[in-house]
Amino acid sequence: MKLTGKLFIGASEVAATEGTMKALNPATNQVIEPEFALGGLAEVDRAALLADDAFDSYSHTSLTERAQFLERIADNLDAVRKELAARASLETGLAEAPLEAEAAKAATQFRQFADVVRKGRFLQLSIDPALPERQPRPRMDHRLQKMAIGPVTIFGASNFPISYSVAGGDTASALASGATVILKAHNAHPGASEIQARAIRNAVRESGLHEGVFSMLRGEGNAIGEALVDHPLVKAVTFTGSEVGGMALYRRAQRRPDPIPVFTEMTSVNPTFILPAAQAARGAAIGDGFAERMLVNVGQACLKPAILISIEGPGFDALRDAMAERVAGAPARTMLTPGIHSAYERGVTRLEGEGACRVAEGGTSQAAFDGQSVLLEVDGQAFLSNAALAEEVFGPAALLVKARNEEELLAIARSLRGQLSATMHLEPGDTALARRLLPLLERRTGRVVVNAFSHPQEVSFASIHGGPFPATSDSRFTSVGMTSIERFLRPISYQGFPDNLLPEALRDANPLEVPRLVDGQ
Ligand code: NAP
Numbered sequence: 001m002k003l004t005g006k007l008f009i010g011a012s013e014v015a016a017t018e019g020t021m022k023a024l025n026p027a028t029n030q031v032i033e034p035e036f037a038l039g040g041l042a043e044v045d046r047a048a049l050l051a052d053d054a055f056d057s058y059s060h061t062s063l064t065e066r067a068q069f070l071e072r073i074a075d076n077l078d079a080v081r082k083e084l085a086a087r088a089s090l091e092t093g094l095a096e097a098p099l100e101a102e103a104a105k106a107a108t109q110f111r112q113f114a115d116v117v118r119k120g121r122f123l124q125l126s127i128d129p130a131l132p133e134r135q136p137r138p139r140m141d142h143r144l145q146k147m148a149i150g151p152v153t154i155f156g157a158s159n160f161p162i163s164y165s166v167a168g169g170d171t172a173s174a175l176a177s178g179a180t181v182i183l184k185a186h187n188a189h190p191g192a193s194e195i196q197a198r199a200i201r202n203a204v205r206e207s208g209l210h211e212g213v214f215s216m217l218r219g220e221g222n223a224i225g226e227a228l229v230d231h232p233l234v235k236a237v238t239f240t241g242s243e244v245g246g247m248a249l250y251r252r253a254q255r256r257p258d259p260i261p262v263f264t265e266m267t268s269v270n271p272t273f274i275l276p277a278a279q280a281a282r283g284a285a286i287g288d289g290f291a292e293r294m295l296v297n298v299g300q301a302c303l304k305p306a307i308l309i310s311i312e313g314p315g316f317d318a319l320r321d322a323m324a325e326r327v328a329g330a331p332a333r334t335m336l337t338p339g340i341h342s343a344y345e346r347g348v349t350r351l352e353g354e355g356a357c358r359v360a361e362g363g364t365s366q367a368a369f370d371g372q373s374v375l376l377e378v379d380g381q382a383f384l385s386n387a388a389l390a391e392e393v394f395g396p397a398a399l400l401v402k403a404r405n406e407e408e409l410l411a412i413a414r415s416l417r418g419q420l421s422a423t424m425h426l427e428p429g430d431t432a433l434a435r436r437l438l439p440l441l442e443r444r445t446g447r448v449v450v451n452a453f454s455h456p457q458e459v460s461f462a463s464i465h466g467g468p469f470p471a472t473s474d475s476r477f478t479s480v481g482m483t484s485i486e487r488f489l490r491p492i493s494y495q496g497f498p499d500n501l502l503p504e505a506l507r508d509a510n511p512l513e514v515p516r517l518v519d520g521q
Contacts, residue, residue: 001195003084005036007043007218008197010050010211011204017042018220024191026341027093027334027370031216036190038220044182044227050182050212051151052233058213059148059178062504063512067114070176070206074110076199077103077167085165088161088192093334093369094297101163101519102305106196109169109459112482113176120144120514121175122485123505127518130496140496143506146489148178150235153228155249156241159300160338161189161502166196166216169480175213177488179236183216184228188337189353202317213239222248229253229262237262238479240302243470250473259363263487264473265465267392268420269306271407272453273437274319276311277429283315286425287322289439291375298333298371300340302420302465304394304451309380309401309412320400323349324360327398331363332370335395347393348374354388356399364492371395384415392489406433413437417421418468418475423453444468457481 005020006013016037023032061069077084085099092099094131116122123145130141151175153381153516155423157164164170166183174181185193197216204213211349217224229237237253239246239262246264253262274286292307308323310316335341352358355378373396380403383389389399403409413422422445426434441448457480464471465480477487494502505512 001080001198003034003191003194005034005194006189006394007037007039007384008214008216009043010215011048011201012041015491021187021190021218021220024338025090025093026337027367029332029368030074032090032191033174036194036218039217040200041223043217043229044224044231047182047215047217048151048231048233050416051182052212054180054210054212055148055151057210060181061178061209063117063120063206066176066178067117069203069209070110070114070117070183072174072206073167073175074114075108076203077107077110077196079277080195080199084162084192084195087195089246089252090191091192092161092336094161094336098254099162102160104162105459106167106172107258109163109172110167110224112459113485116485117176117484120505120512122489123514124491125514125516127506127516129519130134137265141310142493142495143195143502144491144493145503145505147492149488149490150421151180151182151233152236152238152488153182153184153231153234154239155225155239155241156186156193158188159297159302161186161192162196164240165189167194167200169484171200171242172482174238174488179488180213181215181216182228182234184225185216185218189217193218216337225249226252230256231260231381232256235260238487239264240479241266243267246473261429261487262473263477263479265302265420265479266470266472268302268418268467269392269416270303270389270419270421270423271413271416272305272308272423273413274308274310274431275424275426275430275437276313276406278309278425278451279313279315279319281315281427284322287319288326289453291323291326295373295396298335299373300336300394303457305398305423307390307399307401309403309409310405311409313403316402320359320377323398323400327360327362327373328424329362330373330396332365332372334367335369335371335398337397338369339467341371344371344393344395344397347395348376348397351376351389351397351399353392354386355382356389359400362396369373373397375400377402380404380412382491384408384411387415390416395469410436410441413440413444416444420467420471421445421447423449425451446478
């Protein structure tokens with residue numbers, strides 16, 4: 001496929017209005033052809049008007065029609081899987097094979113959401129029939145369903161250039177809800193973004209839908225993202241990235257005359273607690289498994305286990321030695337962008353400046369944006385007295401925290417901010433401590449894992465990729481999994497309606513055969 005470098009506004013491919021950019025191959029530090037268009041406020045306005053214009057027809061598509069559209073996107077993604085992975089690899093320095101798997105996962109997510117749409121349970125239908133004889137006041141017939149919130153802005157993430165980017169779970173769940181989408185592409189992988197956008201845009205056309213269902217924009221600096229958050233026709237935003245960026249956009253949306261929800265997924269150190277019996281029984285295996293996970297994607301993953309908390313005692317040395325060995329054997333590898341690479345190096349320097357000691361380091365950098373793996377260690381008291389040590393360093397670094405005893409381990413758990421996940425390694429002899437630790441973790445995380453590592457994330461009905469701030473800006477929702485659709489839905493109640501004016505799903509005959517709660521039963 002020849003890349004045009006254009007912006008995709010509905011069915012139109014739009015040339016640059018605010019200059020151009022080229023992608024960078026972070027492995028070679030060379031720019032890659034072609035030029036990509038940058039847009040500005042006029043393009044935001046055009047895309048938002050189209051998205052708004054498309055909303056009424058798209059949000060009223062039948063469940064079957066919408067499911068077929070999502071399946072078309074999946075088919076189109078499958079058809080370009082190899083070239084998408086190849087281009088994404090050039091633009092990110094990540095290996096092609098895992099990127100092909102990521103592209104397959106992205107297509108699967110669209111099929112999973114097609115199934116969610118067909119089953120219709122996301123509509124959460126409730127019917128409270130009229131009670132004309134009720135005293136002291138009759139009840140009117142009223143019926144509730146969920147509907148899409150309106151046109152939404154989605155910020156593509158940098159670190160998973162497909163499954164969290166243009167054709168990622170945010171886009172799949174938003175389109176499944178009936179929302180129309182304006183995608184703000186991440187400038188770190190413009191070619192991969194275009195290939196994905198084309199797959200979606202073509203599916204819009206092949207499905208005979210309004211062209212405004214999907215647009216993809218790109219811009220320089222913050223202006224385009226800010227304009228997408230500010231635009232009065234945009235009704236919700238999703239974002240994956242830094243805490244600084246996420247909170248700037250969140251606060252901006254709250255300052256609008258009509259504040260809108262911004263679902264940000266930002267930062268998590270995914271603490272891993274090693275309980276004493278587990279450490280004594282299999283300290284080396286846990287240390288090795290932890291270090292293996294922390295290095296996946298060059299540590300550039302929201303679920304990277306970044307902090308391991310352990311108690312000095314039997315098995316501790318074996319655990320630390322295994323972590324150190326794995327880290328020392330890791331070659332330095334290309335990081336996603338120059339900015340992420342320099343933020344990583346600053347982050348490691350910061351941790352050392354705060355008193356963490358270097359236990360092991362991997363191979364040294366061979367190229368400009370290679371990230372060297374690092375294992376640092378600090379004792380529990382130092383960790384507790386310095387909140388900066390609990391901050392995420394995005395990249396292949398981890399911090400081992402050595403607690404003196406169980407009380408100190410529990411105090412460390414109490415000190416942590418909100419997380420996407422937390423893990424306990426335990427054996428039957430650890431149950432009493434686990435019972436004390438668990439409520440502390442439940443309050444601070446969206447997911448608690450036992451005897452495994454938090455990565456990778458399942459995309460399923462019971463999966464949660466969310467958690468208390470600053471893991472996300474709204475702990476009631478997930479950004480991955482089938483319930484991520486709920487971010488884009490709002491309830492609407494129809495009162496006293498004639499049957500033929502009701503949405504199909506709420507009509508007396510239940511033509512869609514979707515389960516409904518009737519009078520609470
Ligand atoms: P980022 O700087 O937060 O940027 C993410 C996206 O939001 C980009 O498209 C960016 O546009 C836009 N943006 C950021 N701040 C904005 C603002 N104030 N106004 C308007 N738009 C804004 O994230 P990144 O570039 O992907 O990586 C930087 C750091 O983010 C990493 O070093 C890491 O610490 C963190 N990160 C975390 C995760 C995670 O899963 N937790 C994932 C990725 C990154 P521009 O690129 O045009 O600025």
